[in-house]
Amino acid sequence: MYAFEFTRPQTVAAAVAALKGADAQALGGGQTLIPTLRQRLASPARLVSLAAIAEMRGVAAAGGVLTVGGGTTHAAVAREAAAPFPALARLAGRIGDPAVRSRGTIGGSLANNDPSACYPAAALAAAATIVTDRREIAVDDFFRGLFATALATGEIITRVRFPIPARAAYAKFLQPASRFALVGVFVAKSSAGVRVAVTGAAERGVFRWTAAETALAADFRPEAVKGLRMAAEGMIGDLHGSPEYRAHLVGVMTARAVAAA
Amino acid sequence: MARVTMTVNGKAVAGEVEGRTLLVQFLREGLGLTGTHVGCDTSQCGACVVHMDGAPVKACAVLALDADGAEVRTIEGMASADGTLSPLQQAFQDHHALQCGFCTPGMVMSAAALLAGNPRPSEHEVREYLEGNLCRCTGYHNIVKAIMAASGQGAAIAAE
Numbered sequence: 001m002y003a004f005e006f007t008r009p010q011t012v013a014a015a016v017a018a019l020k021g022a023d024a025q026a027l028g029g030g031q032t033l034i035p036t037l038r039q040r041l042a043s044p045a046r047l048v049s050l051a052a053i054a055e056m057r058g059v060a061a062a063g064g065v066l067t068v069g070g071g072t073t074h075a076a077v078a079r080e081a082a083a084p085f086p087a088l089a090r091l092a093g094r095i096g097d098p099a100v101r102s103r104g105t106i107g108g109s110l111a112n113n114d115p116s117a118c119y120p121a122a123a124l125a126a127a128a129t130i131v132t133d134r135r136e137i138a139v140d141d142f143f144r145g146l147f148a149t150a151l152a153t154g155e156i157i158t159r160v161r162f163p164i165p166a167r168a169a170y171a172k173f174l175q176p177a178s179r180f181a182l183v184g185v186f187v188a189k190s191s192a193g194v195r196v197a198v199t200g201a202a203e204r205g206v207f208r209w210t211a212a213e214t215a216l217a218a219d220f221r222p223e224a225v226k227g228l229r230m231a232a233e234g235m236i237g238d239l240h241g242s243p244e245y246r247a248h249l250v251g252v253m254t255a256r257a258v259a260a261a
Numbered sequence: 262m263a264r265v266t267m268t269v270n271g272k273a274v275a276g277e278v279e280g281r282t283l284l285v286q287f288l289r290e291g292l293g294l295t296g297t298h299v300g301c302d303t304s305q306c307g308a309c310v311v312h313m314d315g316a317p318v319k320a321c322a323v324l325a326l327d328a329d330g331a332e333v334r335t336i337e338g339m340a341s342a343d344g345t346l347s348p349l350q351q352a353f354q355d356h357h358a359l360q361c362g363f364c365t366p367g368m369v370m371s372a373a374a375l376l377a378g379n380p381r382p383s384e385h386e387v388r389e390y391l392e393g394n395l396c397r398c399t400g401y402h403n404i405v406k407a408i409m410a411a412s413g414q415g416a417a418i419a420a421e
């Protein structure tokens with residue numbers, strides 16, 4: 001790891017100020033960033049830890065909306081969202097392993113936008129709003145392809161607001177070595193319609209499967225997506241699975257998510 | 262360099278560390294607590310698991326300065342002062358849950374975290390909880406047996 005300066009401010013305002021300098025980077029739970037630094041794939045001059053910022057932690061449900069602080073760990077979401085939004089709690093409770101869940105945060109996961117990460121699928125399917133230190137970003141405008149988001153340099157995710165769906169579930173086909181999703185599908189049904197978000201599968205990262213959304217809006221049963229086929233074009237191909245395999249899994253996992261919702 | 266203070270195995274400790282010093286480096290090199298192992302560069306093996314404020318964490322993926330003020334427990338804090346092993350450690354010995362022993366500190370700390378929150382887990386829950394702890398020797402079976410025995414459920418898999 002290259003050397004860097006470290007600060008741990010107590011407020012969002014102080015963190016934003018500390019991130020202003022050239023080459024400063026936010027540190028959430030560090031479960032992605034620290035291994036990245038250890039492999040010398042990044043070399044920020046200053047790390048600004050968000051871990052001591054109390055106003056960025058916690059889960060609250062009110063008026064059909066679940067608000068999760070950007071610094072809330074996966075373990076805390078698994079515990080605290082269990083009653084108001086069980087599908088989200090289950091997703092959080094199956095990220096990585098217990099030690100990763102003790103540290104990793106929702107803000108870090110969304111900011112990182114790993115093409116195989118779980119939270120991006122929940123945020124996209126549930127039509128979440130990403131709240132930062134300076135604005136609110138609708139999730140449909142947030143993800144910008146592989147590891148890219150609408151966040152500006154130094155912008156911090158302070159909260160994520162999820163409208164709680166009437167029915168929802170996440171089906172994850174585990175890649176057992178990385179513990180990420182080989183393919184994961186989050187299905188959410190609300191009065192606004194059905195949204196289906198797919199992670200792990202596409203080279204451009206998380207995406208909505210609109211053909212399945214239309215079919216499920218008419219008939220919210222696993223059978224409704226049985227006849228649909230996802231094209232293999234643009235799907236990830238690696239030693240864990242070919243594009244064709246992943247495309248097929250998208251259909252299977254969508255049906256499983258609907259059955260569980 | 263910056264000053265870091267924390268409580269490790271019940272004792273207040275302090276040291277001078279760099280921003281990039283990992284918690285596991287501080288424990289091993291700063292405090293001489295070499296029971297916590299480092300088995301990988303990618304935060305995937307779990308050999309370095311310790312408890313931080315009661316929760317299991319990978320000490321290779323936490324900066325020492327981010328643990329400032331925390332309550333840390335390592336494998337050295339598991340036995341009693343006179344060296345008597347904790348029931349969980351004794352179960353590992355009794356059930357041959359280790360061979361080379363490299364993964365064992367992380368396994369014990371993960372298992373202790375599991376049992377603290379779920380005193381009578383099912384065998385499935387034990388296996389799922391150990392997802393982040395890799396063992397190259399035992400095939401996991403005896404580790405699961407030891408944890409089941411330590412939770413007072415030895416008979417549950419004694420038939421195997």
Ligand SMILES: Cc1cc2nc3c(=O)[nH]c(=O)nc-3n(C[C@H](O)[C@H](O)[C@H](O)COP(=O)(O)OP(=O)(O)OC[C@H]3O[C@@H](n4cnc5c(N)ncnc54)[C@H](O)[C@@H]3O)c2cc1C
Nearest residue numbers: 028029030031032033096104105107108111117118157180
């Ligand atoms: C073994 C292992 C298994 C894993 N399995 C899964 C899995 O199954 N599913 C899954 O989804 N993830 C998985 N992860 C990733 C894990 O969920 C990470 O915690 C997460 O991707 C990053 O969150 P973090 O808080 O650790 O962020 P960090 O690693 O601290 O930061 C990641 C990036 O986000 C930025 N950042 C952090 N917080 C914020 C914020 N609040 N606002 C703006 N930018 C921010 C950082 O600058 C950095 O660029 C796994 C990780 C490991 C090590």
Ligand code: FES
Nearest residue numbers: 300306307309321
């Ligand atoms: S040393 Fe492998 S997970 Fe920490």
Ligand code: FES
Nearest residue numbers: 360362396397398
């Ligand atoms: S006993 Fe050798 S790695 Fe587990």
